[in-house]
Amino acid sequence: MGTTKVFKPTTVQKKALNLIKSGAKHILLFGGSRSGKTTVLVMAIVYRALRFPGSRHLICRLRAKDARSSVLRETLLPALTNTVGSAGFTYLAHENMITLFNGSEIWIGGLGDREQADKILGHEYNSIYFNEVSQLSYAAVTTAYSRLAMRVPGCRNLFLYDCNPGSPLHWAYKIFVKKQAFQSGEALPKPELYASMLLNPEDNKDNLPADYISDILDALPEKQKARFRDGLWVKAEGVIYDQFEEDMILDPGELPETFDRFAAGQDFGMNITNVKIGIKDNRIYVLDDCGSYNMTTKTFNEELLQRGWFNWKGEDIDFSIFCDPAGGERIQEITNGMKANNSVDAGIDYIIAKMERRQFFVSSACTGVLSERWDYCRDEDGEIIKVNDHYMDAMRYAIFSDAQLGVIAA
Incomplete structure (x- = not known):
């Protein structure tokens, strides 16, 4: 299949790709808005699907419609077109699934809809990518864990995650940053399996409009600026139970x-x-x-x-x-x-x-x-x-x- 354009990762994105190649089984990329997190993980999925014929991969978030709009249309379809050309894959809209010329599949779905969840969790995968995990409950994510069970020779099965950071009490922060079990608070028995990396808009400025950081992110209220520009885990604006101590x-x-x-x-x-x-x-x-x-x-x-x-x-x-x-x-x-x-x-x-x-x-x-x-x-x-x-x-x-x-x- 002819290649029309090659993905050129930034220096930080290269480090993130190297992290994905490490021995960790769970990899979280977190950070500010438009820092390139989704691009890196989508390209990792594409590479794995091409590298291992007949493999199957899942990209999911809370709502299927959001997965289709923010990941499928904005990132995945352009990435596939630029990598293998439009003749190298088929998008089956009614199935929310892409088939590649080598027999690999990439499924898109949402975990917040019962029919959708039953459909996508009815298969086994080599990769499961949870997009924007700040919106996903710990129960939803761990339920999907059992579906990372497809066996393809040479393919190391992986869980991938990304998010704009939320509260420091979120399960992702406790597991990936504090290296603690979410429910018990005890130290993870195998912390080396959980790796994370911070990516911020400044790291991706060559791919952003010239005024995006200075005129948009720098102008946000302090808490939103900390989260969406600096990638910090902070309490959100508008918290309802702010009186809780x-x-x-x-x-x-x-x-x-x-x-x-x-x-x-x-x-x-x-x-x-x-x-x-x-x-x-x-x-x-x-x-x-x-x-x-x-x-x-x-x-x-x-x-x-x-x-x-x-x-x-x-x-x-x-x-x-x-x-x-x-x-x-x-x-x-x-x-x-x-x-x-x-x-x-x-x-x-x-x-x-x-x-x-x-x-x-x-x-x-x-x-x-x-x-x-x-x-x-x-x-x-x-x-x-x-x-x-x-x-x-x-x-x-x-x-x-x-x-x-x-x-x-x-």
């Missing part, structure tokens, strides 16, 4: 021995979550959370029961689980499930008031709640950004529904 996080041993009562909240969807709370002397304690990805409601409920959800300190307890009212018949599949009060703004205001009064605490065991709290934001129009909010919704269902029953004072 670090000393509100308690070790499990610091929690009360007994509670006046318990409650839980249940959120449905591809990322299904449950958050359990305890109330003691008008104080709210977020005790535990549980989440999964692409799991049926019935199976998830069984998992809750197996985890001893209705048990505290060895004693059986009974409480209601307040469920997303949009759950319909799925509510009946949750033990003690009932419709939650879904007054979003009123529920948020109630929780903020509890934080301001120092009547709100979270167990350090609640990795889901803690990882989402700084990503739970409003946009410039004051609308809640519906990304990484599954535990936040479940927590609000539990707290505000319990309060609206009139059992505790506001």
Whole structure:
């Protein structure tokens, strides 16, 4: 196949490509806006697909439409055209899949849609590239791990990731930067398998408009500038629970021995979550959370029961689980499930008031709640950004529904 143009990586992109060739199995490229992260990883996928005939590779993000617009059309299709020519590949739009002349395949998809997820996770791959992982839950990513199982002689299977950095509590920061297991906080048993690299717009300025950094990125508000220009992991603008303080996080041993009562909240969807709370002397304690990805409601409920959800300190307890009212018949599949009060703004205001009064605490065991709290934001129009909010919704269902029953004072 004729080559029409050769990819010429910048100096930093060459270092990133060398990192991909290292012995690490998980490689994260993070940094500012338009720093060349996606280009590097797409070219790595293209190279691997060409180098190993008959191999299969997946590029995915939260929404399939975003994967198609930002990765497929802007980067992948031009890269393939420039590398093997238009005759060297076929794009099957109805399948969201590209076939190369050598029999290799590159699939494009989203993990936030059940039908899409079932489709792309029904295959095995040699490479899985998670684009913009700041939008993906840990459960969604780890569910896809089992699909990196295709065997092609000579091809070392790889997980690739990229993102504009988010909160330092995000699972990607804990794993790749702090080298800690996300849920336990313990040191990774094999940290050498996880490698990361910072790429910023300054490293890619030869491929950017002359005024992009000086007139656009330099003019951003400080926090956005830190994230999108400097590639720093910072708390986002518009954080809803900005009143939450670090000393509100308690070790499990610091929690009360007994509670006046318990409650839980249940959120449905591809990322299904449950958050359990305890109330003691008008104080709210977020005790535990549980989440999964692409799991049926019935199976998830069984998992809750197996985890001893209705048990505290060895004693059986009974409480209601307040469920997303949009759950319909799925509510009946949750033990003690009932419709939650879904007054979003009123529920948020109630929780903020509890934080301001120092009547709100979270167990350090609640990795889901803690990882989402700084990503739970409003946009410039004051609308809640519906990304990484599954535990936040479940927590609000539990707290505000319990309060609206009139059992505790506001």
